[in-house]
Amino acid sequence: MEGLTANGSVPRGNPATHAAARKEDTMIQFHNVFMSYQRDAAALNDVTLKVPKGDFVFVTGPSGAGKSTLLKLVYAALTPSRGEVLVDGQNITRLTRTQIPLLRRSIGVVFQDFKLLPNRTVLENVAITLEVLGWSRRDIGKKVYHVLKQMGIEHKINATPLRLSGGEQQRVALARALVNEPKILLADEPTGNLDDENKEQILSIFREANIRGTTVVVATHDRRVIENSHRRVVVLDKGRVAEDTDVPE
Amino acid sequence: MSRNKPSLRPAISGDGVGGRLRYFVSRALLNIRQNVLVNVLTIGTITLALLIVSLFLLVFVNLESTADTWSGKIQVTAYFDTEPTPQELAAILSGVRAIDGTDKVGYVSKQEAMKRFRSRLKGQETLLDGVPADVLPSSIEITLKRKTREDAAMEAYVAKLRKVPGITEVQYGEEWVRRFNAFLNFLRFVGALLGGFLLLAVLFIVSNTIKLTIYARKEEIEVMELVGATRFFIKAPFLIEGIIQGAAGAILALVILVATYFGFLHSATNFVSLSSSVTGLSFLPPIYVAGIFVSGIVLGFLGSITSLRRFINNPQ
Numbered sequence: 001m002e003g004l005t006a007n008g009s010v011p012r013g014n015p016a017t018h019a020a021a022r023k024e025d026t027m028i029q030f031h032n033v034f035m036s037y038q039r040d041a042a043a044l045n046d047v048t049l050k051v052p053k054g055d056f057v058f059v060t061g062p063s064g065a066g067k068s069t070l071l072k073l074v075y076a077a078l079t080p081s082r083g084e085v086l087v088d089g090q091n092i093t094r095l096t097r098t099q100i101p102l103l104r105r106s107i108g109v110v111f112q113d114f115k116l117l118p119n120r121t122v123l124e125n126v127a128i129t130l131e132v133l134g135w136s137r138r139d140i141g142k143k144v145y146h147v148l149k150q151m152g153i154e155h156k157i158n159a160t161p162l163r164l165s166g167g168e169q170q171r172v173a174l175a176r177a178l179v180n181e182p183k184i185l186l187a188d189e190p191t192g193n194l195d196d197e198n199k200e201q202i203l204s205i206f207r208e209a210n211i212r213g214t215t216v217v218v219a220t221h222d223r224r225v226i227e228n229s230h231r232r233v234v235v236l237d238k239g240r241v242a243e244d245t246d247v248p249e
Numbered sequence: 250m251s252r253n254k255p256s257l258r259p260a261i262s263g264d265g266v267g268g269r270l271r272y273f274v275s276r277a278l279l280n281i282r283q284n285v286l287v288n289v290l291t292i293g294t295i296t297l298a299l300l301i302v303s304l305f306l307l308v309f310v311n312l313e314s315t316a317d318t319w320s321g322k323i324q325v326t327a328y329f330d331t332e333p334t335p336q337e338l339a340a341i342l343s344g345v346r347a348i349d350g351t352d353k354v355g356y357v358s359k360q361e362a363m364k365r366f367r368s369r370l371k372g373q374e375t376l377l378d379g380v381p382a383d384v385l386p387s388s389i390e391i392t393l394k395r396k397t398r399e400d401a402a403m404e405a406y407v408a409k410l411r412k413v414p415g416i417t418e419v420q421y422g423e424e425w426v427r428r429f430n431a432f433l434n435f436l437r438f439v440g441a442l443l444g445g446f447l448l449l450a451v452l453f454i455v456s457n458t459i460k461l462t463i464y465a466r467k468e469e470i471e472v473m474e475l476v477g478a479t480r481f482f483i484k485a486p487f488l489i490e491g492i493i494q495g496a497a498g499a500i501l502a503l504v505i506l507v508a509t510y511f512g513f514l515h516s517a518t519n520f521v522s523l524s525s526s527v528t529g530l531s532f533l534p535p536i537y538v539a540g541i542f543v544s545g546i547v548l549g550f551l552g553s554i555t556s557l558r559r560f561i562n563n564p565q
Contacts, residue, residue, distance in 0.1 A: 075475070098479065105477035117469055119283045129476040131272070176476070 026086070027053040027184060027215040028074055033083030035069050035239075043069040044080070045239035051217060053088075053183075056210045058226045059219045061236035067219035070236065071186045074217070075107045076100045088183060105133065108177025108214075112189035114169045116161040116176075122148065123157045126175045133180060147175045151205060167198030174205050178214070185209055187218040191225055199225060269485075277489035287462040288494060294458040295498025295545060296505070298451040303506045303533070303541055305447055307514070309440045310537065311530045316433050320398045323429070325391040325407060325421040332359060332387050333415055344413040345389060350397030350406050355390045359383040389416075400430050452548070459491065459552035460559070467560050480561055487553050495549020499542045507532075 028051040035044040044066045051057055059067050072078045073085050076092050085092050092103055108129075116125050123144055130140045148154040151171040153164075161169050170190060177185060185206065191199040203225065210216045220226065226233055235243035281288045333341060338356060345354050357365075362385035367374055397406050403426060407419050463470075473483045514530045533541075 101474075101477040101479045101482075103477070104475065107477075109475055115468065115472055115475070117472060128472060128478075132473070132476050132478040132482060 025053045026050050027055065027088055028217070029084075029086040030070075030073070031084040031086070033073065033080045033085060035066070035073065035078065035080050042239045044073075047083070047236075047239070047241055049234065049241060049244075051215060053215055054210070054213055056206070056216045056229075056231045057218070058229065058231055058233045059217060059236060060221055060223075060226060060233060061242070062221065064238075065236040066239040067221075067236055068188050069239075071109070071188050071217065071219055074184065074186055075104055075109055101132075105180065106182050107184045107186060108174075108180075108182040110170065110173045110177050110185075110187045110190050112192035114161070114173040116169055116172055118160060118162055121158050121160055122153070122164070122172050122175075125161065125172055126179055129176050129179050143179060144175070147179045148172075150208075151175050152201075165198075166193050167195070167201060170194060170198070170202055171205070174202065178205075178209055181212070182214060185214050185216045187216070187220075189220055189222075190218060191220065191222055203229065273485040273489055276486040277493060280486055280490055281493065284462075284466065287465055288490075291458050291462050291494045291549075292498045292501065295455055295495055295548060296501040298455055298548075299499055299502035299541055299545055300505055302444075302447055302451060302544075303502055304509075305444060306537055306541075307506070307510070307530060307533055309444070310533060312436060312440075314531065316436060317395070320395070320429065320433070321392065323393060323398050323403075323421070323426055325393065325403075325410065325419060326388050327391065327410055327413075327416040328386045328388045328418040328420070329415060330386065330417050332383075337415055341413060341415045342389065345391060345410065348406065348409045348413075350394050350402065352392045352394045357388045357390060359385055359387045362387065398426075398430070400427055455548050456552045456555060459494075459549070460556040463487065463553070463556045463560055470557075470560050474561070483561055484554070484557050487557055488550060491549035491553030492546050493549070495545040495547065495552075496542070497545075498549070499545025502545070503538060503541060 028049070030047045030049040033044055033047045034042060036042045047066075047070070059070060061067055069078065073080055074087060074092075076095060079093055083093075087103065088106070090103070095103060117128075123141070126144045126147065127140045130143060135143070145154055145157065148157055151174065153168050153171050153175075156164060156168060156172075161172065164172065170193075174190075187206065190206075191202055194202060199222075206216050206218065218225075233243070233245045234241060235245075327345070342354055342356070345351055360382060363377075363382050366385060367377060370376060391410075393403065393406065397403060403421065407421060410416060410419050470483055510530070510532055515532075
């Protein structure tokens with residue numbers, strides 16, 4: 001498993017970097033990334049990081065350490081103030097406005113607050129991902145049912161999110177993120193609103209996705225979740241990588 | 250098991266422009282069903298806004314048409330010293346008709362002039378006893394086309410008329426024409442001013458209502474962006490929704506306008522007796538009705554497109 005190259009010295013925009021990224025089968029790569037929302041406060045401070053394809057990484061750290069910012073940079077919700085972010089060999093800091101949606105189709109994202117549409121059914125919430133890709137209604141119905149069955153909530157297919165428990169809502173959000181079998185799954189505090197039983201169920205879904213080949217990055221400050229998972233852990237503190245540990249399985 | 254191969258897109262039943270359009274329309278209709286309250290609010294606002302504009306137009310168009318009726322009475326009279334022979338008269342008439350701006354020309358002989366004078370003195374005809382029948386001059390009366398009824402155009406017309414051989418004097422009530430045209434210009438100015446303010450107010454209210462309704466659904470836009478929808482894919486159902494709202498608002502406004510007109514304004518002679526010729530307000534011409542319908546659609550479309558610009562984010 002690839003580790004962190006702390007203070008990596010790869011020059012910006014070097015074509016060799018991109019070639020190397022592909023060669024090493026790296027899925028996500030940060031090169032000397034700085035991100036600041038305001039002039040004085042840096043959310044990320046010279047972060048260099050590699051996540052190989054098929055890896056499962058926890059990103060942790062105190063509130064305001066830069067966990068969410070790091071994830072947002074991967075799905076191009078933000079562009080870094082300095083540095084480069086490569087996803088599957090592609091420098092996403094140079095993407096045009098029309099290229100960003102194409103990148104996001106290969107990334108599934110889940111959040112602590114689920115971000116489900118309350119006036120749409122479970123089916124409709126999950127179907128959005130496939131509608132964007134242009135799937136036909138019949139195929140969408142089959143595929144969504146299949147994914148919901150994997151998550152154990154197929155009987156809720158016509159319910160609206162407000163009628164579901166927190167764990168069920170997070171599983172719907174996961175179904176929406178995973179239904180098109182993305183290369184990357186990003187999760188921002190996915191277990192923050194869940195009890196222990198639901199946390200374990202959600203983490204097992206992450207593991208299954210990872211077994212199918214999806215690279216998984218989970219941002220969490222829940223130490224118990226991390227300790228029980230035996231996965232690589234990247235610790236952020238004040239926007240810097242403070243620690244990067246591979247935990248033997 | 251296929252390890253993370255990108256999904257092959259299954260056969261798509263609704264591909265192509267038609268398929269996409271069908272999807273966007275059905276999405277827009279579904280959105281309307283799922284957000285009934287918000288849509289009722291928007292359609293209601295558009296209806297009220299267009300109704301106010303329509304009523305203003307109705308009054309303005311009727312005022313204009315009354316003014317137009319009045320201006321049709323503007324007449325130029327050209328007098329002859331001596332009665333022209335039929336040949337001379339024919340030449341003069343064709344000369345007058347050749348002047349640009351002439352609408353109708355009528356000849357009034359000395360006898361006809363005396364007959365009219367006599368009828369005006371009804372009851373006091375004896376005053377004319379002993380007055381010779383040919384004391385009044387013969388004349389031609391000219392009504393003008395609309396574009397020649399303005400001050401400057403009328404002066405130019407009269408100047409040309411004076412040059413027609415055989416015509417010795419021309420009268421057209423300069424002062425009255427001047428005042429009437431000043432009144433018409435004032436009416437149009439006030440109409441344009443009020444109409445302009447009204448239009449701005451309507452645009453402001455409608456665009457803000459649509460903005461609020463889209464704001465209420467910004468989560469939906471966020472989710473669409475998250476799963477990789479293009480800007481067009483996100484916008485299209487909202488724009489179609491805006492068009493449907495605008496069209497529905499316009500139709501409702503027109504229905505209420507028709508009901509108000511036939512129930513109330515149609516026979517409103519007693520309070521709009523601008524002149525004896527007015528027999529109640531007339532309804533808007535079809536071109537205005539079509540204009541209101543198209544305005545509703547444009548309003549809904551533009552309101553949506555400007556509001557969406559705020560909520561579809563670029564990366565910071």
